[in-house]
Amino acid sequence: MLKLNVNGTSHDVDVDPATPLLYVLRNDLKLNGAKFGCGLGQCGACTVMVDGKAVFSCLTPAMLVEGREIKTVEGLGTIDAPGPMQKAFIEQQAAQCGYCIAGMMMRAQALLEAKPDAADADIRQALEPNLCRCGTHMRILRAVARARDLMQGKSADNMAPAAATGRG
Amino acid sequence: MNASNLLPDVTRRGFLAGAGALVVCFAIPAEAQEGEVPSAPGAQTAKPKLPGSLADTPSLDAWIRIDADGSITVFTGKAELGQGTKTSLRQIAAEELEVEPASIRLITADTALTPNEGYTAGSQTIQNSGTAIRYASAQVRQILVAKASEKLGAPVEALKAEAGAILGPNGAKASYGELVSADVLHVDAAADTKLKPPTAYRAIGKPFARVDIPAKVTGGEAYVQDMRPPGMVHARVVRPPSYGAKLTDFADASVKAMPGVIAVVRDGDFLAVIAEQEFQAVRAMRAMAGVAKWQEQPGLPDQYDLPAFLEKSVSEIGTVTSVGADSVPGARTLKAQFTRAYQMHASIGPSSAVAMLDNGLTTVWTHTQGVYPDRKAIAQMLGVPEEKVRCIHTEGSGCYGHNGADDAAADAALIAQKVAGKPVRVQWMRDQEHLWEPYGPAMLTRASATLDQNGNIVSWHYDLWSNSHGTRPGSAGSLIAGRLMARHFPPDPAKLQISPLGNGDRNAIPLYDVPNLRVNWHFIADMPVRVSSLRGLGAYSNVFSIESFMDELALAANADPVEYRLRHLKDPRAKKVIEVAAQKFGWSKDALPEGRGRGFAFAKYKNHAAYLAIALQADVDSDSGTIMVSRVVAAVDCGEAVAPDSIVNQTEGGILQSMSWTLYEAVHFDSTRISSPDWSTYPILRFSTVPDSIEVQVVDNPGTPYLGVAEAAQGPTAGAIANAFRSATGKRIYDLPYTRERVKDALGV
Ligand code: FES
Ligand code: FES
Numbered sequence: 001m002l003k004l005n006v007n008g009t010s011h012d013v014d015v016d017p018a019t020p021l022l023y024v025l026r027n028d029l030k031l032n033g034a035k036f037g038c039g040l041g042q043c044g045a046c047t048v049m050v051d052g053k054a055v056f057s058c059l060t061p062a063m064l065v066e067g068r069e070i071k072t073v074e075g076l077g078t079i080d081a082p083g084p085m086q087k088a089f090i091e092q093q094a095a096q097c098g099y100c101i102a103g104m105m106m107r108a109q110a111l112l113e114a115k116p117d118a119a120d121a122d123i124r125q126a127l128e129p130n131l132c133r134c135g136t137h138m139r140i141l142r143a144v145a146r147a148r149d150l151m152q153g154k155s156a157d158n159m160a161p162a163a164a165t166g167r168g
Numbered sequence: 169m170n171a172s173n174l175l176p177d178v179t180r181r182g183f184l185a186g187a188g189a190l191v192v193c194f195a196i197p198a199e200a201q202e203g204e205v206p207s208a209p210g211a212q213t214a215k216p217k218l219p220g221s222l223a224d225t226p227s228l229d230a231w232i233r234i235d236a237d238g239s240i241t242v243f244t245g246k247a248e249l250g251q252g253t254k255t256s257l258r259q260i261a262a263e264e265l266e267v268e269p270a271s272i273r274l275i276t277a278d279t280a281l282t283p284n285e286g287y288t289a290g291s292q293t294i295q296n297s298g299t300a301i302r303y304a305s306a307q308v309r310q311i312l313v314a315k316a317s318e319k320l321g322a323p324v325e326a327l328k329a330e331a332g333a334i335l336g337p338n339g340a341k342a343s344y345g346e347l348v349s350a351d352v353l354h355v356d357a358a359a360d361t362k363l364k365p366p367t368a369y370r371a372i373g374k375p376f377a378r379v380d381i382p383a384k385v386t387g388g389e390a391y392v393q394d395m396r397p398p399g400m401v402h403a404r405v406v407r408p409p410s411y412g413a414k415l416t417d418f419a420d421a422s423v424k425a426m427p428g429v430i431a432v433v434r435d436g437d438f439l440a441v442i443a444e445q446e447f448q449a450v451r452a453m454r455a456m457a458g459v460a461k462w463q464e465q466p467g468l469p470d471q472y473d474l475p476a477f478l479e480k481s482v483s484e485i486g487t488v489t490s491v492g493a494d495s496v497p498g499a500r501t502l503k504a505q506f507t508r509a510y511q512m513h514a515s516i517g518p519s520s521a522v523a524m525l526d527n528g529l530t531t532v533w534t535h536t537q538g539v540y541p542d543r544k545a546i547a548q549m550l551g552v553p554e555e556k557v558r559c560i561h562t563e564g565s566g567c568y569g570h571n572g573a574d575d576a577a578a579d580a581a582l583i584a585q586k587v588a589g590k591p592v593r594v595q596w597m598r599d600q601e602h603l604w605e606p607y608g609p610a611m612l613t614r615a616s617a618t619l620d621q622n623g624n625i626v627s628w629h630y631d632l633w634s635n636s637h638g639t640r641p642g643s644a645g646s647l648i649a650g651r652l653m654a655r656h657f658p659p660d661p662a663k664l665q666i667s668p669l670g671n672g673d674r675n676a677i678p679l680y681d682v683p684n685l686r687v688n689w690h691f692i693a694d695m696p697v698r699v700s701s702l703r704g705l706g707a708y709s710n711v712f713s714i715e716s717f718m719d720e721l722a723l724a725a726n727a728d729p730v731e732y733r734l735r736h737l738k739d740p741r742a743k744k745v746i747e748v749a750a751q752k753f754g755w756s757k758d759a760l761p762e763g764r765g766r767g768f769a770f771a772k773y774k775n776h777a778a779y780l781a782i783a784l785q786a787d788v789d790s791d792s793g794t795i796m797v798s799r800v801v802a803a804v805d806c807g808e809a810v811a812p813d814s815i816v817n818q819t820e821g822g823i824l825q826s827m828s829w830t831l832y833e834a835v836h837f838d839s840t841r842i843s844s845p846d847w848s849t850y851p852i853l854r855f856s857t858v859p860d861s862i863e864v865q866v867v868d869n870p871g872t873p874y875l876g877v878a879e880a881a882q883g884p885t886a887g888a889i890a891n892a893f894r895s896a897t898g899k900r901i902y903d904l905p906y907t908r909e910r911v912k913d914a915l916g917v
Contacts, residue, residue, distance in 0.1 A: 016427075019447040027446050032394040033387035035565075037516050038598040042847040045516055074387035082386060089385045093377065093813055096821050097250030097566030098384035099517045105385065127855045131847065133516045134250055134566045135824030137858040139817065 002062055006031070007075030017063035021055075022046045024062045025072060033073035033102040037131070044130030047103035048072045054110035056129075073102040076109060085109050088147035089140075096134035104130050108144040112151060120145055218357050220299025221245065225283035226356040228311075231304040232261070234353070238332050238345030240265060240272050242301060245285025246293040247277040247537060247561040248380065251878050252814035253293050255378045259810055260298050263371040264305035264364060266329040270379070277539040277561035287538040287640065289569070289701060290669065291777055291876025294810055298874055300357075307361045308353060315347040366870035372810050373870065380563075392533050392562040393520045393595065400522070400591040401430055402446040403583045404453035406439040407600055408652070410464045410841045411698065415439070417461035426452050431586050436654030440583045442592060453597075466839040467696050475507055478612045478633040483693040486664045488673045492684035496627045498618035502724055505614045506713040508904040509834035510607040510697055512850060517565025518601035519572030523580035524591040530557045530584060534577035535564025538640065542574050545641035546581045549650040549657065557581070568825070570640050570700035572596055572605045578647035599845035604648060607835050608702030609635040609672065609695075611709040615717040617682075623725020625736060627684035630714070634672035635692050636662040637705040664691040670774050675707035675883060678714050679772050680736035697837070704882035707773060708826065711883020712890060712904060715769035719891045720900070729768050729891065730755055739772070741805050741869075745781040746770050748803035748865050753783035763788050765896025769887030773880040778806035779867075780880040782823070784859075786892035790915045793908030795831060795893060797859045802884075805867040806877035815877055816864040822881030823862055828853035830886040833905050 004011050006029060013028045020039070025031045025048065037045025039058045046058040049071040077083030082090060085105050095101045104127060111118050111126040118126070123144045132140065217223055225231070225245075233241040242261045248254045254274055262269040275281050277288070285297055309329050316334035317324045319342050327336050333343045366372075384390045408415070415437045423432055423441065428448030433440040441456055443449035469477035522533040530550065536542040539559035547554045559577065567573055580594040596604075612633040620626045644650035645657035666673060666689065673689045702708075722732035730750045737743055749755075750768065760766065765788065770781040782802040788795050804819055832851050836843045844850040886904065894900045899914045 015445070016447065019445075023445075023447045023450075027396075030396060031387055032389055032391075035391075035517060036393065036595060037518075038847060040598060040846055042598075043516060072387065073385065077386060079382050079386045079388060082382070086382075086385045090377065090381055093381060093817060095250075095378070095381050095384055096252075096817060097516075097563070098381065098390065099250075099515075099565035101384055102387065124855050124858070131516055131852060131854065133514055133568070133825065133852065135821035135828075135853075136817070137824055137853075137855060138820055138862050141855070141858070 002066055004062065004066065004070060005068065006070045007072060013062070015062060018061045020058050021048070021060040021062050021065055021070070022057040025057060031072050031074050035099055035102060037100070037103070044103045044107060045100055047106045047130065049106055049110050052110060052113055054107040071106070071109075073105055076105065084150035085147040088150055089143045092139050092143040092146055094136060094139035094143035096136050100130060100132040101140070104132070104140050108147065112144075112148055116148070116152060118148060123148070218359055219303045221283060221285050221296045222300040222303055222357040224285070225300070228304050228308060228355055228357055229353040230283045231301055232308050232353060234308070234344050234348045236345050236348065238343050240267060240344070241275060242272055243275045243282040244297045244301065245277050245283040245540070246297040247288040248563055249288060249537070250566040251293070251818055252378050252811055254380055255376055256294060256811040256814055257298060257301055258379065259371040259374070259376055260302050261305045263369060264302060264309055266309065267332050269371055269376055271332070279539050279543045279559050284540040287541065289537050291773065291878040291880065294874040295777075295876050298810065302363060303361050304357055306363050307358060310361065311352060312344055312347050315352065316342045319347065366808070369870070372808065373812060373868065375813055376811065378814070390563060391517070392522060392535050392564050393517060395522045395533060395562065395593065397522070397591040400593055401442050401444060401587060402449040403440050403442045403580070403592050403594045404449045405579050405594065405596070405600065406441070406453055406456045406460060407604055408437060408462050412467065413437070413462040413464040415460060416463050419459050420456065423452050423455045423459065426455060432456070433583055433586055435582065436652055436656060438582065438649055438652035440579065442583060442587060446595070464840050468837050468839050469696055471837050474509065474610045475505075475612045478610065478692060481692045481694050482633065482690045484664050484691045486666050486689045486691055488666055488687035488689055489677050490686050493627070494684070494686065496618060496684050498626050499621050500724065501616060501618045502720055503614070503616040504717050504720060504902060505612070506709070506716065506902045508611045508709040508712070510610045510699070511702060511829050511833045512602065512607055512835060512844070513568045513571035513605055513702055514850065514852060515565040515567055515571050515601065518596040518598055519576035520564060520593070520595045521577040521580035522591050522593045523577070523584035525584045525588045528556055530581050532557065532559045532577050532581050533562040534559055534573060535562060535567065536573045536577055537567065537570065541641045542577055545574070545644050545647055545650070546578055549578060549644035549647055549653070550581060550585065568703040569608070570606055572601050574641055574646070575604065575648040578649040582649045582653065602845050602850060603842045604698070606639060606698045606700035608708070609637055609699040610697075611672070611706065613709060613713040615713055617717065617721055619721065619725060623721075623727055625680065625682050625721060628678065628682040629686045630676060630678075631688045631690060632672060632676055632706065632710065633690040633692060634706060635695050635699050637671045637699070637701050639695070639700040662693045662695060664689065668776065670706065672706040673710070674705045674774055675710045675714070675771055677775060679739065679742060679775055680718070680733070681738055682736070697835070703822075703825070704879040707771070707879070708829065708882045708886060709904070711769070711771040712830075712886035715771070715884065715887025716890045716900065716902070719894060728757060733768070733770055741779050742770065742772060745779045745803040745805050745867055748867055749781035749783050749801055752803065752863060752865055753801040755783055760896070763790065763896055765892040765894065767888040767890065767892030767895060769884040769891060771880070771883050773876065777876040778804055778880040780804045780819070780884050782881065782884045782888045784888045784892055786889060786896060788893060788896045788911065790897075790912070790917050793911035793917075795889070795906060795911060796857060797827060797889060797892070800859050800862040801865070802863070802881065803865040803867055804877060804880060805869060805875070806880070807872040807875040808870050809866050809868045810874065812866050812868070815866050818878045819864045819881050820862050822879065823885045824853060824858065826882045826885035827889065830889050830904060831857070831906050834907070
């Protein structure tokens with residue numbers, strides 16, 4: 001039995017301790033956010049936060065994160081009350097298939113928690129481990145920059161909904 | 169458990185039961201084609217063909233159902249693949265039905281519920297399904313108005329539809345729910361239905377947030393990978409190490425004894441394991457791979473000499489077009505040869521499916537692009553009638569063509585036969601997707617053109633060498649499981665087919681004005697490397713070749729590349745996108761700093777879909793061999809723009825994906841095995857090389873036919889990068905991809 005703290009709630013899970021955190025999150029805790037992409041640490045689809053840092057949950061055995069604070073995209077808000085990162089992605093319509101997006105958001109969240117005033121170049125650099133095959137990169141970058149501004153309490157004035165502009 | 173627990177809500181409400189509801193009973197046509205030349209909304213023809221997919225499925229109630237409570241359900245045979253279909257089709261229906269898009273329930277591709285619209289492919293969802301839904305919705309509105317006229321005793325002219333009701337004089341009102349009765353919509357579509365004029369639009373062309381995004385960014389259940397029906401078990405397949413390898417020894421006793429293992433499945437060379445938990449299935453899969461012994465056979469071509477393989481393997485030569493004289497005199501003739509490597513779809517999420525056998529019915533939840541063709545192939549593989557298989561489209565990771573989706577569906581269906589009553593979830597591993605998906609075929613192209621004294625093109629010859637780009641199901645032999653299982657269904661023989669839709673020859677005919685033209689497809693039936701449809705099919709390679717060559721011709725003619733294109737075009741819409749892209753980009757002849765170039769390209773996708781022109785700036789670092797595209801401007805005309813932001817989103821995506829293909833991507837293999845099993849051996853675009861800006865200008869044409877757009881950027885982007893490299897360095901690279909090695913070779917460093 002492992003004790004995992006996920007999104008502020010403690011869970012007892014009955015799994016082989018070597019099971020990658022990704023499978024525990026998805027199957028035992030029924031959280032859809034983290035995605036299986038490669039299982040190899042090459043794509044970032046499975047990215048979650050552990051003690052504030054972005055990690056590949058596909059490579060992290062569940063036993064190593066006992067007692068740590070695990071955060072998934074479900075911990076950023078809900079569909080009815082989305083958090084700033086989620087709001088920004090919805091506002092910028094930053095998804096095509098969306099499969100890579102939760103991983104992008106968690107890596108971005110880790111960056112912004114560590115560096116709330118991250119420059120656009122920092123965002124680009126931080127997202128390097130994460131792949132998107134649909135080519136949604138421009139919108140992802142814009143959404144994360146927007147999330148940064150929202151988190152810093154900047155209001156909606158300089159916000160241009162993606163739908164109205166056509167700028168990438 | 170009972171299958172109905174898993175089915176969408178809509179079946180639980182009982183389609184055939186409700187009093188006052190419309191009865192859905194539509195005839196399913198034998199085979200819906202991938203598509204044809206678009207039917208034009210509003211076009212008047214002597215002998216009316218029904219618009220869009222209504223031609224195949226004319227009954228209105230196949231598309232639209234209105235219940236007694238006024239709720240509206242729209243059916244489409246097309247699937248959401250991340251292109252925003254679930255939103256744009258609602259916009260279209262809402263427009264003509266005069267309701268809010270969000271109030272409409274949309275049921276997508278499901279063999280038990282929706283029309284058969286073949287494949288969701290070729291950028292044809294809006295063109296075919298959107299057109300059908302548009303006309304059907306307009307006609308339904310008119311039927312409701314007529315009913316209301318009887319009921320309210322008011323003339324049709326005095327009535328209007330608004331917010332789900334028909335309103336008449338003096339506050340008279342009848343809701344849609346009151347007006348429908350059993351069969352009222354069980355009528356065939358009329359060809360002459362009048363649509364709303366663009367000036368009256370409230371939904372089409374207006375910005376609507378995509379309906380699927382909120383769930384996707386908050387961890388909602390959005391993909392087939394997220395399904396967790398009660399009692400579900402986990403399966404993994406074990407693939408041979410190479411195409412055609414035969415299983416010679418398989419001592420599975422140790423695997424069967426592993427924790428959680430429910431069953432080991434062996435059927436010929438098909439291997440799979442079913443376990444209680446997912447990681448147990450993964451471990452058992454690894455153990456199985458260890459005990460399975462295979463006999464392999466070499467048979468792959470030399471990856472470093474694909475042109476030789478392509479040239480020597482020709483089985484047939486097809487004439488794509490032949491206009492005017494074969495050879496004409498001119499001032500000078502130029503020739504060039506281009507190649508393209510095998511390239512992957514490489515979805516971020518490996519293919520997955522859930523299947524369950526219950527009471528003789530196998531239900532498969534799949535991210536296939538074609539539920540009906542997939543059902544047919546799976547039924548053949550299982551040896552059951554088609555009615556005994558139901559395929560329900562459930563979203564997956566973006567696919568960009570025929571990837572592993574159908575194969576994963578077949579795997580799940582086959583494995584599910586071993587554990588009746590239990591939903592089985594199959595998830596491919598990364599290497600399985602990379603090694604077994606059908607790739608975009610390698611191509612060789614040769615162009616030759618003769619110019620007159622003024623540099624104008626008087627004759628053009630173009631030859632292409634390629635496999636078929638379409639090996640979708642098909643028979644059971646188009647499925648990996650079908651080929652591997654003991655019955656060993658053979659692959660369908662590849663046939664040369666030349667049609668307006670295009671295949672390997674898609675966009676092989678230049679849109680440019682050329683009086684004497686020859687285009688031939690040297691068809692290669694033999695497919696030692698598994699291939700099929702990758703976004704754009706032959707258009708990627710053909711447009712890259714044509715647009716590279718056009719720039720060479722412009723240089724030879726001492727002309728500006730943009731002006732040179734314009735002077736060879738008559739179509740005003742083609743000219744318009746070129747002018748818009750050039751102007752927004754700030755196209756000029758001004759000298760650029762050393763190592764920087766600008767490139768331009770244009771194509772009308774399939775020569776009958778969206779027009780797209782693109783200008784971009786790139787910097788070439790000769791020491792490292794890297795090309796950095798920094799700024800991109802594209803202009804696109806896809807007729808009436810239903811969902812402008814989705815057009816921009818897909819076009820940005822197409823540009824970045826094509827940039828990735830063009831700069832990095834080639835499948836590697838030796839004589840026996842594919843050696844690109846992961847992202848390190850098949851690198852794709854990462855954030856560090858994404859441009860600073862991409863600007864997409866939508867040239868809207870309200871009231872004109874929808875033109876497919878989702879794949880329009882693939883070819884032009886490659887052409888523009890090639891031309892920017894040429895402009896930056898004075899050298900041309902003729903082979904895709906533009907790897908660092910090739911760049912350094914070209915520059916002699
Ligand atoms: S799934 Fe973990 S990095 Fe790809
Ligand atoms: S949005 Fe599809 S992979 Fe990123």
